[in-house]
Amino acid sequence: MSGTAATAAPGPAAAAWRAFQLQLTLYRHTWHGTVFSSVVLPLLYMISIGIGVGSYIESGATGGITYAEFIAPGLVCAVAVMMLGGDMVYPVFGGYKEWGGAYLAQRATPLRPVDILNGHLLYAVAFRPLTACTVVALVLAGFGVYTSAWAALAVPAAAAVSAAFAPWLFAWCSSLKNDAMLNAVFRFAIMPVMLFSGVFFPAEQMPGFLQPLVWASPLWHGTELARAATAGFGTALPPAAHLAYLAVLAVGGWLAARRVIVRRLSF
Amino acid sequence: MPVDENEILVRAHGLRKRYGDFEAVRGVDFEIRRGEAFGFLGANGAGKSTTMRMIGCVSEPSDGALDLFGLDPHTDGPAIRARLGVVPQDNTLDNMLTVFENLTVYAGYFGIKRRTAARRAAELLEFVQLTARSRDKVDDLSGGMQRRLAIARSLINEPDLALLDEPTTGLDPQARHLLWERLFQLKQRGVSIVLTTHYMDEAEQLCDRLVIMDEGRIIASGSPRELIDTHVTKEVVELRYGGLHTTDLADIARTLDGIGSQVEALPDRILVYTDDGDDTTAALEARDVSPTSVLARRATLEDVFLRLTGRALGEDDG
Amino acid sequence: MSVIAYGLFRTRLGPSRAMLSRNWVAMRRAWVLVASGGVESLLFLFAFGFGVGALVGDITLPGGRTISYTAYVAPAILANAAMMGTLLETSINVFAKFKWMKVYDGVLATPMRPWDIALGEVWWALIRGGVYVAMFVIAMGAFGLLESVWSVLAVPAAVFIGLAFSGIGLTLATVFRNWPDFDWMMAIVFAMFLFGGTFTPVESYPGFAQPLVYAMPLYHGIELVRGISLGELGPMMAVNVLYLCALALAGTWIAQRRLAKALYK
Numbered sequence: 066m067s068g069t070a071a072t073a074a075p076g077p078a079a080a081a082w083r084a085f086q087l088q089l090t091l092y093r094h095t096w097h098g099t100v101f102s103s104v105v106l107p108l109l110y111m112i113s114i115g116i117g118v119g120s121y122i123e124s125g126a127t128g129g130i131t132y133a134e135f136i137a138p139g140l141v142c143a144v145a146v147m148m149l150g151g152d153m154v155y156p157v158f159g160g161y162k163e164w165g166g167a168y169l170a171q172r173a174t175p176l177r178p179v180d181i182l183n184g185h186l187l188y189a190v191a192f193r194p195l196t197a198c199t200v201v202a203l204v205l206a207g208f209g210v211y212t213s214a215w216a217a218l219a220v221p222a223a224a225a226v227s228a229a230f231a232p233w234l235f236a237w238c239s240s241l242k243n244d245a246m247l248n249a250v251f252r253f254a255i256m257p258v259m260l261f262s263g264v265f266f267p268a269e270q271m272p273g274f275l276q277p278l279v280w281a282s283p284l285w286h287g288t289e290l291a292r293a294a295t296a297g298f299g300t301a302l303p304p305a306a307h308l309a310y311l312a313v314l315a316v317g318g319w320l321a322a323r324r325v326i327v328r329r330l331s332f
Numbered sequence: 333m334p335v336d337e338n339e340i341l342v343r344a345h346g347l348r349k350r351y352g353d354f355e356a357v358r359g360v361d362f363e364i365r366r367g368e369a370f371g372f373l374g375a376n377g378a379g380k381s382t383t384m385r386m387i388g389c390v391s392e393p394s395d396g397a398l399d400l401f402g403l404d405p406h407t408d409g410p411a412i413r414a415r416l417g418v419v420p421q422d423n424t425l426d427n428m429l430t431v432f433e434n435l436t437v438y439a440g441y442f443g444i445k446r447r448t449a450a451r452r453a454a455e456l457l458e459f460v461q462l463t464a465r466s467r468d469k470v471d472d473l474s475g476g477m478q479r480r481l482a483i484a485r486s487l488i489n490e491p492d493l494a495l496l497d498e499p500t501t502g503l504d505p506q507a508r509h510l511l512w513e514r515l516f517q518l519k520q521r522g523v524s525i526v527l528t529t530h531y532m533d534e535a536e537q538l539c540d541r542l543v544i545m546d547e548g549r550i551i552a553s554g555s556p557r558e559l560i561d562t563h564v565t566k567e568v569v570e571l572r573y574g575g576l577h578t579t580d581l582a583d584i585a586r587t588l589d590g591i592g593s594q595v596e597a598l599p600d601r602i603l604v605y606t607d608d609g610d611d612t613t614a615a616l617e618a619r620d621v622s623p624t625s626v627l628a629r630r631a632t633l634e635d636v637f638l639r640l641t642g643r644a645l646g647e648d649d650g
Numbered sequence: 651m652s653v654i655a656y657g658l659f660r661t662r663l664g665p666s667r668a669m670l671s672r673n674w675v676a677m678r679r680a681w682v683l684v685a686s687g688g689v690e691s692l693l694f695l696f697a698f699g700f701g702v703g704a705l706v707g708d709i710t711l712p713g714g715r716t717i718s719y720t721a722y723v724a725p726a727i728l729a730n731a732a733m734m735g736t737l738l739e740t741s742i743n744v745f746a747k748f749k750w751m752k753v754y755d756g757v758l759a760t761p762m763r764p765w766d767i768a769l770g771e772v773w774w775a776l777i778r779g780g781v782y783v784a785m786f787v788i789a790m791g792a793f794g795l796l797e798s799v800w801s802v803l804a805v806p807a808a809v810f811i812g813l814a815f816s817g818i819g820l821t822l823a824t825v826f827r828n829w830p831d832f833d834w835m836m837a838i839v840f841a842m843f844l845f846g847g848t849f850t851p852v853e854s855y856p857g858f859a860q861p862l863v864y865a866m867p868l869y870h871g872i873e874l875v876r877g878i879s880l881g882e883l884g885p886m887m888a889v890n891v892l893y894l895c896a897l898a899l900a901g902t903w904i905a906q907r908r909l910a911k912a913l914y915k
């Protein structure tokens with residue numbers, strides 16, 4: 066790509082990078098508001114549930130490790146899901162709104178819809194988990210819940226959950242007409258995924274007819290991987306299978322999201 | 333007229349409104365009589381809407397006395413508002429409701445019975461020609477349609493006094509004329525109308541009396557005719573110069589000294605105020621200033637407005 | 651010409667009913683969303699009551715009685731649901747209607763007073779909260795988590811908690827400036843949920859933390875509802891009720907002082 070052409074028609078990577086800059090700029094204004102949900106909240110969960118309730122739970126119930134050790138990897142991945150609730154719901158829905166919708170503004174520049182999508186995803190599935198989940202993983206280390214340095218792999222596992230889940234949320238919120246429906250996204254997608262993906266209790270405890278939902282949840286696959294990293298636990302499926310599933314979800318979601326944003330931003 | 337014309341509905345004395353250090357309305361006096369149409373003119377930010385909100389009893393005056401229907405807004409706000417019909421500048425429609433529901437729910441705030449409300453809503457929608465859209469959400473209407481809905485809503489309680497803040501902004505010519513007609517009918521039924529507008533033709537057409545506001549004060553008042561007679565000459569000659577720059581116009585204007593009673597250079601034309609257009613046109617031809625076009629016309633409210641609130645005010649009088 | 655229905659204004663509740671009916675009309679198309687508002691609490695019940703509860707097994711109350719962990723946690727989640735139902739409705743929803751949707755600007759041009767609006771919003775919040783609470787108690791009954799028929803008294807108790815928080819909610823609606831303020835409220839509320847004696851008895855907390863918990867309004871709501879649903883009535887419940895009454899009065903009093911100022915520009 067020649068230097069002069071770059072301003073007129075940026076390549077996909079450069080364009081996504083430019084769209085990403087907007088999210089980064091917004092983040093500079095709002096980061097302090099996100100500290101609670103992305104760092105403090107998992108810490109509070111750890112203290113209240115992991116330590117508090119954990120003191121009533123025998124390690125036999127969680128495969129021979131303490132309850133705090135059991136939920137730590139899940140919390141790191143759950144943070145990624147919680148953050149998507151902030152980054153992929155209201156901002157996406159509002160992006161198409163006449164009142165200052167960011168996507169509409171970006172659409173009037175050389176950026177293509179797919180660049181806008183990529184830029185926002187870059188922020189939500191790379192920047193956010195790689196920063197916030199790292200901090201959470203480090204803070205949780207203070208509770209002595211890791212068995213080896215492999216625990217660091219919990220962070221990429223969290224990013225993988227994000228990558229598998231984010232584009233689907235993007236596609237859903239992009240096609241909503243009514244802002245009242247945004248509550249439904251939390252109620253029927255984010256909350257159930259958070260609570261029933263084997264983060265707080267082993268997924269096998271779920272009634273049999275709900276098991277398929279657990280298997281579908283990206284957070285369950287990510288938590289399995291992360292728990293293998295932090296506690297040396299065996300995964301339910303071979304790690305490669307978990308990863309493959311997350312990759313399929315990510316690619317399928319991205320295709321769906323691209324379809325929706327192209328439709329919404331073509332006038 | 334069916335009612336006593338001299339009954340005074342609104343009486344304001346030394347009305348002021350402060351927002352922090354800033355004083356938006358700086359002591360205005362006016363009286364509005366039953367059955368009359370009263371206009372507020374003024375540049376953006378002059379304090380028209382602020383005054384309207386105080387009359388509407390949704391904004392507490394910082395100072396001064398205000399009296400509506402012989403009641404005190406401070407203690408009788410609800411009773412006063414029950415007799416007002418308000419079109420605020422920004423519509424304030426309820427976006428969660430349909431067009432029809434906007435009217436019926438609003439009627440509920442007045443305690444109007446459901447059946448009456450539904451009947452009136454249907455009539456009013458017919459009047460503003462939105463019947464076909466009555467089941468649509470407000471968001472799906474165009475800007476002008478939303479305006480028409482706000483106007484319909486203001487009439488749901490059959491008000492004694494209608495407060496219309498720029499009612500025709502955003503309306504197409506047809507809708508505007510229709511509204512003028514309806515306002516005229518209301519007036520004939522004894523409903524008083526207070527309106528603000530930026531359209532001088534509208535003010536001339538509709539208002540029996542009007543005031544011109546500038547920076548929170550009333551700087552002129554009277555009927556449209558009185559204002560024209562007092563503040564400008566009978567006629568105006570407009571000189572246009574295609575393609576000339578504003579500064580050139582000012583230079584030319586200076587060479588016209590002595591013609592008419594006053595010469596004023598606007599960015600795109602020169603105005604010569606005079607009591608006799610033909611005389612002045614002849615005099616201008618003698619000066620050999622060769623404009624691209626010359627137009628002699630009657631002075632309008634717009635000339636008054638521009639003179640009183642425009643740049644000319646400070647220069648000429650100061 | 652238009653001395654419209656003045657009779658209505660003599661009964662003070664009339665105007666607030668108009669506000670209530672506005673909310674009803676506006677939300678009836680989205681009734682699925684309103685009705686499913688109770689789902690969140692049920693999810694918490696399933697995850698923590700049943701999921702985590704199965705790991706814990708039974709828990710011994712400070713009084714010495716042993717009950718299932720699920721029965722222990724459920725009333726706390728109910729109290730939380732009652733609080734959240736009204737608090738969200740009176741704080742953020744009222745704030746959004748007033749700041750972003752400009753619903754009240756139109757309403758204020760009518761005979762409605764700020765207090766009529768506020769009262770209407772409180773009724774609406776209580777109705778919504780009441781529906782969630784009832785759904786939750788029915789679910790508790792279905793899973794055998796209620797001690798006796800008297801346990802249905804948990805419903806009015808929970809609605810009372812909602813009422814206690816509605817004044818605070820309205821006050822917050824007048825205090826909020828923008829969205830991040832709301833995030834902070836949620837942070838505090840969630841911290842109360844996690845540490846208000848929801849999951850473990852306060853007696854098991856470290857000593858320094860206990861007074862903090864006693865100061866939390868939600869703690870008193872939880873104790874009240876838990877006592878009723880477990881059939882463990884005690885003198886301390888009078889303190890819980892008094893605390894919540896004080897909260898209701900203080901919140902409402904501050905709210906009515908601030909509301910007119912916030913709404914009339």
Ligand SMILES: Nc1ncnc2c1ncn2[C@@H]1O[C@H](COP(=O)(O)OP(=O)(O)OP(=O)(O)O)[C@@H](O)[C@H]1O
Nearest residue numbers: 351356374375376377378379380381382383421915
């Ligand atoms: N709520 C407020 N807080 C602070 N200042 C305000 C407020 N409302 C109005 N003002 C200020 O008061 C002044 C008068 O405003 P107002 O809306 O009355 O003007 P207006 O004459 O209606 O103008 P326009 O023709 O643009 O509608 C403006 O300078 C405005 O910025």
Ligand SMILES: [Mg+2]
Nearest residue numbers: 380381421497
């Ligand atoms: Mg105005």
